[in-house]
Amino acid sequence: xxxxxxxxxxxxxxxxxxxxxxxxxxxxxxxxxxxxxxxxxxxxxxxxxxxxxxxxxxxxxxxxxxxxxxxxxxxxxxxxxxxxxxxxxxxxxxxxxxxxxxxxxxxxxxxxxxxxxxxxxxxxxxxxxxxxxxxxxxxxxxxxxxxxxxxxxxxxxxxxxxxxxxxxxxxxxxxxxxxxxxxxxxxxxxxxxxxxxxxxxxxxxxxxxxxxxxxxxxxxxxxxxxxxxxxxxxxxxxxxxxxxxxxxxxxxxxxxxxxxxxxxxxxxxxxxxxxxxxxxxxxxxxxxxxxxxxxxxxxxxxxxxxxxxxxxxxxxxxxxxxxxxxxxxxxxxxxxxxxxxxxxxxxxxxxxxxxxxxxxxxxxxxxxxxxxxxxxxxxxxxxxxxxxxxxxxxxxxxxxx
Ligand SMILES: Cc1cc2nc3c(=O)[nH]c(=O)nc-3n(C[C@H](O)[C@H](O)[C@H](O)COP(=O)(O)OP(=O)(O)OC[C@H]3O[C@@H](n4cnc5c(N)ncnc54)[C@H](O)[C@@H]3O)c2cc1C
Numbered sequence: 001x002x003x004x005x006x007x008x009x010x011x012x013x014x015x016x017x018x019x020x021x022x023x024x025x026x027x028x029x030x031x032x033x034x035x036x037x038x039x040x041x042x043x044x045x046x047x048x049x050x051x052x053x054x055x056x057x058x059x060x061x062x063x064x065x066x067x068x069x070x071x072x073x074x075x076x077x078x079x080x081x082x083x084x085x086x087x088x089x090x091x092x093x094x095x096x097x098x099x100x101x102x103x104x105x106x107x108x109x110x111x112x113x114x115x116x117x118x119x120x121x122x123x124x125x126x127x128x129x130x131x132x133x134x135x136x137x138x139x140x141x142x143x144x145x146x147x148x149x150x151x152x153x154x155x156x157x158x159x160x161x162x163x164x165x166x167x168x169x170x171x172x173x174x175x176x177x178x179x180x181x182x183x184x185x186x187x188x189x190x191x192x193x194x195x196x197x198x199x200x201x202x203x204x205x206x207x208x209x210x211x212x213x214x215x216x217x218x219x220x221x222x223x224x225x226x227x228x229x230x231x232x233x234x235x236x237x238x239x240x241x242x243x244x245x246x247x248x249x250x251x252x253x254x255x256x257x258x259x260x261x262x263x264x265x266x267x268x269x270x271x272x273x274x275x276x277x278x279x280x281x282x283x284x285x286x287x288x289x290x291x292x293x294x295x296x297x298x299x300x301x302x303x304x305x306x307x308x309x310x311x312x313x314x315x316x317x318x319x320x321x322x323x324x325x326x327x328x329x330x331x332x333x334x335x336x337x338x339x340x341x342x343x344x345x346x347x348x349x350x351x352x353x354x355x356x357x358x359x360x361x362x363x364x365x366x367x368x369x370x371x372x373x374x375x376x377x378x379x380x381x382x383x384x385x386x387x388x389x390x391x392x393x394x395x396x397x398x399x400x401x
Pocket of ligand 1: 008009010011012013014033034035036039042043044045046047080081082083106107108109110126127128153241244272273274275289290291292293295318319320321322
């Protein structure tokens with residue numbers, strides 16, 4: 001019988017695991033460790049409300065209220081780095097060892113850095129509240145800002161920098177913003193949106209060198225163009241904090257490899273959220289997903305598996321982003337599609353794009369149309385078999401009904 005569960009990492013994956021364990025009736029001891037002193041905040045506002053200045057501090061968007069936290073009856077150890085795990089034992093950086101029957105690693109990731117560009121003032125990454133506050137202080141009106149990497153967070157930073165009055169350039173080796181997660185059609189819509197909002201853009205472009213001795217002053221692109229730059233934001237994704245599992249001998253490959261119940265290759269050790277890389281059924285490539293919804297779903301699966309209960313029903317992947325005045329949502333597997341069509345053509349503010357694979361709905365992207373997205377998420381979860389023609393001609397999805 002499980003008496004004590006140690007959860008390492010107290011952001012959305014770790015906290016949801018704890019909450020779900022209690023909801024499912026676990027009455028034993030739950031230890032929750034985090035290296036940050038105040039880790040219980042949501043990260044999405046870091047690139048949006050906090051950067052723009054609509055929020056002062058990350059704690060204004062708490063993961064849960066003080067009353068909800070108290071109800072969970074957790075043994076919290078914050079400002080406490082876990083430096084190792086062994087069977088039945090968690091080892092803290094102080095040298096203290098804590099016994100636990102099972103462990104859940106929810107250590108997420110850290111901003112990926114580019115060593116070539118470090119060691120200069122004016123170079124920023126964005127993962128934590130401290131990163132966001134430092135970046136906000138640098139985003140003064142008129143500053144020349146270059147965002148390297150036009151993924152979701154990079155585009156959000158560019159949007160916020162423009163709101164703060166900065167002259168902002170997005171640089172990416174890809175052909176359009178957020179290409180990987182939105183697919184080509186919606187990414188090209190986003191390129192127009194970014195441009196109309198005032199972002200300068202260099203796509204298909206790499207950075208060859210950073211100029212400036214102690215403070216960044218300019219960037220040299222691979223094609224020889226020079227961009228002035230006071231603030232460089234390196235937005236090239238995250239590196240998984242998988243060292244604890246690696247050190248204990250678990251299978252790790254840019255993330256901790258887990259099965260469909262988030263079990264690692266070590267008995268009694270689970271991994272959830274951004275740090276986990278799930279093996280595909282049937283031997284396809286394992287995938288690591290960096291979204292709030294994925295962390296929450298995996299936390300629920302882990303809690304159910306720990307207590308020997310049936311797993312929750314599977315759900316399609318889903319994420320949202322707020323940038324350039326748009327609420328953008330994507331659901332399903334847009335990368336798998338062989339056909340796309342607009343259920344509601346994008347008119348500069350709103351739109352719903354459907355993705356199909358083998359004449360079945362496999363994903364969708366919406367712009368300022370959350371209501372239609374809620375329906376599409378349900379359709380995908382149920383696996384409803386409607387023809388592309390029926391869906392593309394559906395007045396409800398077109399927002400007419
Ligand atoms: C700026 C930004 C904006 C985002 N916006 C969105 C969005 O709009 N929509 C969306 O779906 N997703 C968004 N995301 C992604 C989302 O925030 C992540 O998917 C989510 O935070 C993952 O949660 P996690 O708990 O797995 O990991 P993390 O949030 O990384 O938390 C891991 C925790 O583990 C702790 N930790 C790590 N190592 C140790 C150790 N050895 N000992 C003790 N503690 C440790 C860390 O301090 C941290 O608190 C955004 C991310 C960022 C950075």
